[in-house]
Amino acid sequence: KNQVEQSPQSLIILEGKNCTLQCNYTVSPFSNLRWYKQDTGRGPVSLTIMTFSENTKSNGRYTATLDADTKQSSLHITASQLSDSASYICVVSTPGGSNYKLTFGKGTLLTVNP
Amino acid sequence: NAGVMQNPRHLVRRRGQEARLRCSPMKGHSHVYWYRQLPEEGLKFMVYLQKENIIDESGMPKERFSAEFPKEGPSILRIQQVVRGDSAAYFCASSQGLFNYEQYFGPGTRLTVT
Numbered sequence: 001k002n003q004v005e006q007s008p009q010s011l012i013i014l015e016g017k018n019c020t021l022q023c024n025y026t027v028s029p030f031s032n033l034r035w036y037k038q039d040t041g042r043g044p045v046s047l048t049i050m051t052f053s054e055n056t057k058s059n060g061r062y063t064a065t066l067d068a069d070t071k072q073s074s075l076h077i078t079a080s081q082l083s084d085s086a087s088y089i090c091v092v093s094t095p096g097g098s099n100y101k102l103t104f105g106k107g108t109l110l111t112v113n114p
Numbered sequence: 115n116a117g118v119m120q121n122p123r124h125l126v127r128r129r130g131q132e133a134r135l136r137c138s139p140m141k142g143h144s145h146v147y148w149y150r151q152l153p154e155e156g157l158k159f160m161v162y163l164q165k166e167n168i169i170d171e172s173g174m175p176k177e178r179f180s181a182e183f184p185k186e187g188p189s190i191l192r193i194q195q196v197v198r199g200d201s202a203a204y205f206c207a208s209s210q211g212l213f214n215y216e217q218y219f220g221p222g223t224r225l226t227v228t
Contacts, residue, residue, distance in 0.1 A: 042221050043219030045219070046217075099212075100145070100209070100217070101159050101170070
């Protein structure tokens with residue numbers, strides 16, 4: 001069973017609209033949670049990194065939230081643009097000597113249409 | 115500052131041949147990680163290397179796969195006697211340090227085994 005589950009699998013929205021992507025994780029213990037954007041045919045690019053003590057982190061039009069008690073995170077995208085079309089991946093790392101080992105979700109494929 | 119470089123970007127091999135994937139980390143980065151992304155799956159950790167040392171290869175199949183990061187030159191992921199199931203995207207990432215340092219990903223090598 002994947003320790004990082006994302007929903008929805010895919011999402012289609014119109015340009016200018018907002019959307020929220022969800023991530024539930026069972027990875028424990030937990031060090032930090034990251035959201036990556038992966039364009040088709042490219043490597044993942046980091047959007048936000050949050051430690052367990054942080055509730056929210058923003059990066060431009062991207063805002064990530066984290067509830068470490070319920071092990072849930074969300075990524076909110078405001079005023080979407082065509083260039084936001086990509087896969088958004090939730091990634092969790094564990095603390096200590098193995099915190100380089102990232103556990104990836106399968107991603108949510110976002111399509112922004114004009 | 116050039117990002118993480120991977121080559122080739124696309125590689126086609128027949129069953130039984132060898133595949134060599136190369137990764138040049140970002141300038142100043144001495145930590146390299148390899149990940150594999152099978153179709154419809156999230157990225158999975160394979161191996162973590164520092165210069166001339168394999169630190170953690172717990173995610174790498176025991177047979178046919180090997181990795182190195184020599185003192186000079188790129189990191190190499192080598193797959194011997196490839197099979198159809200090896201078809202995947204292989205991503206390399208690098209970081210400046212170990213604990214809580216950002217991992218920067220390359221564009222990936224897409225391996226197709228015919």
